[in-house]
Amino acid sequence: MTDTLVRPETPVALDSVDRAALIDSVRRSLADRCTQADVRRIMDSETGHDPALWRALAEIGVTGLTAPESAGGAGLGAIELELIMEEAGAALLPAPLISTAIATVLLDGERLASIVDGSRIAAVAFAGTHDWTGRSDVRIAGDRLSGTARFVPDAAIADTILVATDDAVFAVDRGDVDVTPLPVFDRTRRMADVAFHGPATRIGDASRVAAARDIGIVALAGEQAGAARRMFELTVAYATERHQFGRAIGSFQAIKHMAADLLLESESATSAARDAARQVAEGSATKDAAVPLAAFACADAFVRVAKDGIQMHGGIAFTWDHPAHLYMRRARSGAQLFGDSSHWRERYIRALEAQA
Amino acid sequence: MTSDHLQAEVDAWLATHWQGLPAHHESFGRDPRSAWLAKVRDAGWAVPRWDAEWGGRNLSNERAKIVERAFAAVGAPGAGQDRSNLWANTALAHATDSFKRQIVPQLLAGEVGMCLLYSEPGAGSDLAAVRTRAEKVDGGWRINGQKVWTSGARVADYGMLIARTDWDVPKHRGISFFFLPMKQDGVEVRPLRQITDEAHFNEVFITDAFVPEENLLGPLNGGWGVLQTALAYERSVMGDAARGPRSGAGGPKGDHSLLGLAREAGRLDEAVVRQDVAQVIAWRVLNKLNTARAKAEMAQGTSSPIMSLGKLAMSRILHEEARVRTMLLGSESLLEGPEHPRAEDANFLAFNAYFTSIGGGTDQIQRNIIGERVLGLPKEPEVDRTIPFREVRAG
Numbered sequence: 132m133t134d135t136l137v138r139p140e141t142p143v144a145l146d147s148v149d150r151a152a153l154i155d156s157v158r159r160s161l162a163d164r165c166t167q168a169d170v171r172r173i174m175d176s177e178t179g180h181d182p183a184l185w186r187a188l189a190e191i192g193v194t195g196l197t198a199p200e201s202a203g204g205a206g207l208g209a210i211e212l213e214l215i216m217e218e219a220g221a222a223l224l225p226a227p228l229i230s231t232a233i234a235t236v237l238l239d240g241e242r243l244a245s246i247v248d249g250s251r252i253a254a255v256a257f258a259g260t261h262d263w264t265g266r267s268d269v270r271i272a273g274d275r276l277s278g279t280a281r282f283v284p285d286a287a288i289a290d291t292i293l294v295a296t297d298d299a300v301f302a303v304d305r306g307d308v309d310v311t312p313l314p315v316f317d318r319t320r321r322m323a324d325v326a327f328h329g330p331a332t333r334i335g336d337a338s339r340v341a342a343a344r345d346i347g348i349v350a351l352a353g354e355q356a357g358a359a360r361r362m363f364e365l366t367v368a369y370a371t372e373r374h375q376f377g378r379a380i381g382s383f384q385a386i387k388h389m390a391a392d393l394l395l396e397s398e399s400a401t402s403a404a405r406d407a408a409r410q411v412a413e414g415s416a417t418k419d420a421a422v423p424l425a426a427f428a429c430a431d432a433f434v435r436v437a438k439d440g441i442q443m444h445g446g447i448a449f450t451w452d453h454p455a456h457l458y459m460r461r462a463r464s465g466a467q468l469f470g471d472s473s474h475w476r477e478r479y480i481r482a483l484e485a486q487a
Numbered sequence: 488m489t490s491d492h493l494q495a496e497v498d499a500w501l502a503t504h505w506q507g508l509p510a511h512h513e514s515f516g517r518d519p520r521s522a523w524l525a526k527v528r529d530a531g532w533a534v535p536r537w538d539a540e541w542g543g544r545n546l547s548n549e550r551a552k553i554v555e556r557a558f559a560a561v562g563a564p565g566a567g568q569d570r571s572n573l574w575a576n577t578a579l580a581h582a583t584d585s586f587k588r589q590i591v592p593q594l595l596a597g598e599v600g601m602c603l604l605y606s607e608p609g610a611g612s613d614l615a616a617v618r619t620r621a622e623k624v625d626g627g628w629r630i631n632g633q634k635v636w637t638s639g640a641r642v643a644d645y646g647m648l649i650a651r652t653d654w655d656v657p658k659h660r661g662i663s664f665f666f667l668p669m670k671q672d673g674v675e676v677r678p679l680r681q682i683t684d685e686a687h688f689n690e691v692f693i694t695d696a697f698v699p700e701e702n703l704l705g706p707l708n709g710g711w712g713v714l715q716t717a718l719a720y721e722r723s724v725m726g727d728a729a730r731g732p733r734s735g736a737g738g739p740k741g742d743h744s745l746l747g748l749a750r751e752a753g754r755l756d757e758a759v760v761r762q763d764v765a766q767v768i769a770w771r772v773l774n775k776l777n778t779a780r781a782k783a784e785m786a787q788g789t790s791s792p793i794m795s796l797g798k799l800a801m802s803r804i805l806h807e808e809a810r811v812r813t814m815l816l817g818s819e820s821l822l823e824g825p826e827h828p829r830a831e832d833a834n835f836l837a838f839n840a841y842f843t844s845i846g847g848g849t850d851q852i853q854r855n856i857i858g859e860r861v862l863g864l865p866k867e868p869e870v871d872r873t874i875p876f877r878e879v880r881a882g
């Protein structure tokens with residue numbers, strides 16, 4: 132069965148009041164259900180996933196944020212997705228939001244509706260030869276897939292695995308593949324290897340793959356920008372409270388100057404993520420530069436803020452109980468998720484060359 | 488009036504008046520474009536957000552942007568100086584009404600040349616330590632002292648001067664802010680040769696020079712506050728201006744964008760070169776995006792602290808761009824002279840980057856400001872903050 136690949140509805144544009152209300156409802160929900168204690172509980176669980184939290188997010192519409200209204204979604208676009216991801220990043224939300232956003236671009240019909248209402252979860256493997264990671268080795272013969280997609284986020288909890296190859300997108304039920312969860316360093320972002328050895332449903336050609344990847348990067352960039360800002364705020368607060376030599380450590384220039392540089396990093400990440408989201412939403416002619424720019428600028432900024440943030444905290448941040456390492460783990464895992472920063476700088480300069 | 492009407496009006500005005508300008512611009516001294524700028528001023532486009540009383544049109548920020556965009560679309564300068572003209576904004580905020588009426592229109596049209604008389608041999612980063620003195624005399628003030636690093640002093644008609652008016656109070660509280668007329672016997676300007684081999688900045692020796700009463704800006708002994716407004720404007724403009732290299736004056740003009748230079752140098756296929764070029768271009772774009780966000784968040788007339796990030800970002804961009812240009816040129820960067828404009832550009836930039844990282848407050852001071860004013864981190868202890876300036880150690 133091949134679903135039709137037309138997406139007739141254009142995203143709804145929210146005004147600033149509605150947008151603020153949406154963000155506020157997500158923020159409140161995360162404050163209730165995704166405290167640091169929750170993050171740690173979920174991180175320590177076997178699956179790294181909390182179905183109750185996911186249901187709650189589905190109820191306020193987060194799982195269907197960018198899905199069309201006909202599929203039960205909110206019909207919003209990349210701009211709102213990015214802003215919501217800033218909140219999710221700040222809270223270190225361990226949930227398959229990025230996978231869901233990507234799947235929303237690839238899916239239609241029933242499959243999409245069940246993702247939107249939160250009853251099913253989709254994971255996505257990018258397995259084309261144009262893929263930069265060299266991680267996957269998936270072969271197609273007719274409508275059968277073989278080989279392995281590596282490091283697929285959320286695969287172990289997914290009901291459906293989507294595979295985006297060079298010329299088609301396939302859907303496979305979880306029961307028809309072998310999923311091997313990986314012992315990941317960042318336990319708030321679970322990944323698994325997925326081995327294929329049987330039938331798959333071709334759900335469309337490759338025309339949506341680039342758009343799906345763009346959405347994934349916008350979502351990740353938003354997550355990184357929001358997480359960088361929160362880690363930065365924690366650091367500044369600590370530098371104000373912690374006293375040594377009879378004064379707050381934030382009054383020492385060594386600390387103050389690092390803080391000023393980190394502010395530049397975290398504000399730049401926010402600018403980059405929001406600009407990429409806007410350009411994707413508007414289908415701008417220069418989005419092929421804006422998306423890679425956000426990919427490396429946000430990844431690099433978050434790594435730097437997380438890293439220097441630990442240094443500025445001193446020994447306390449080296450303890451398991453302090454949240455700093457959770458941010459550092461997130462920063463490091465996000466920086467590899469869609470390829471590393473050098474890869475994206477290369478894609479950025481290629482886009483600039485193409486524009487010139 | 489609707490936005491459409493405004494758009495139509497400004498477009499029509501530009502269609503009638505704008506014929507282009509010779510491409511020359513000096514940021515100090517009398518502006519060679521002043522005939523054009525005067526027209527812009529008289530039409531009210533120079534400062535659209537200001538009151539009509541001061542030559543503006545009382546427009547909201549949104550609508551003022553329509554004006555600025557219309558000017559930008561045809562490449563005409565002079566609009567939107569309410570965001571960028573350091574001199575006019577400082578005067579508008581702090582000058583006496585009578586002096587404002589005289590000076591503001593001239594500043595908007597670039598009819599008077601200006602310079603900044605802040606730094607002294609003993610007061611650079613620590614501007615509150617100025618020792619130039621202003622003493623009350625009949626009808627005004629008598630000034631004595633020495634200033635240094637004064638850009639544009641030779642062509643300036645006025646200098647924005649900070650001088651000490653009370654020596655018996657702590658240093659920040661005894662300073663006043665003046666518009667000093669430069670063309671008078673008591674003001675001697677000596678050019679200083681710079682590391683770029685130019686001589687834009689100078690030493691200024693002030694001996695019994697006179698400032699009329701009405702040229703005092705802000706309250707007597709309240710000059711520190713005025714200086715803060717002026718510095719905030721200066722720094723935001725420095726972070727905003729996409730200062731590039733001096734375009735190879737006189738020489739053959741190649742494509743001097745970083746990407747173009749890498750291509751010309753035949754090195755655009757080297758992975759490391761591509762990474763470096765991409766990173767510098769990215770920083771420039773990020774700085775523009777930050778500035779756009781800061782401006783969008785900024786209410787009209789106030790200075791945004793986030794704007795002070797721009798100057799710090801620009802320092803990094805310029806120093807790094809100079810490094811990458813030099814790398815791209817290789818041994819060509821050893822040369823100079825009009826036949827080697829690319830080398831001149833790279834070498835000039837390597838030095839001129841300090842204009843941004845030292846001028847207008849060093850990067851270190853900028854980080855202190857961001858840490859303290861934006862992030863609210865505790866201030867550094869200042870040992871001389873509370874003692875009368877007379878007792879402060881200098882040197």
Ligand SMILES: Cc1cc2nc3c(=O)[nH]c(=O)nc-3n(C[C@H](O)[C@H](O)[C@H](O)COP(=O)(O)OP(=O)(O)OC[C@H]3O[C@@H](n4cnc5c(N)ncnc54)[C@H](O)[C@@H]3O)c2cc1C
Binds near residue numbers: 384604612613637850
């Ligand atoms: C190209 C150029 C043009 C200029 N034009 C003008 C002009 O038109 N008018 C004008 O008035 N001035 C001008 N200046 C002067 C400029 O503002 C000063 O040079 C600058 O503020 C630094 O002062 P200083 O040179 O006395 O250095 P210092 O203050 O002596 O600083 C020396 C070093 O110590 C560091 N330092 C000092 N205090 C601190 C602190 N509290 N914390 C950390 N580090 C510190 C500085 O960052 C610097 O690295 C210009 C300078 C340049 C380079």
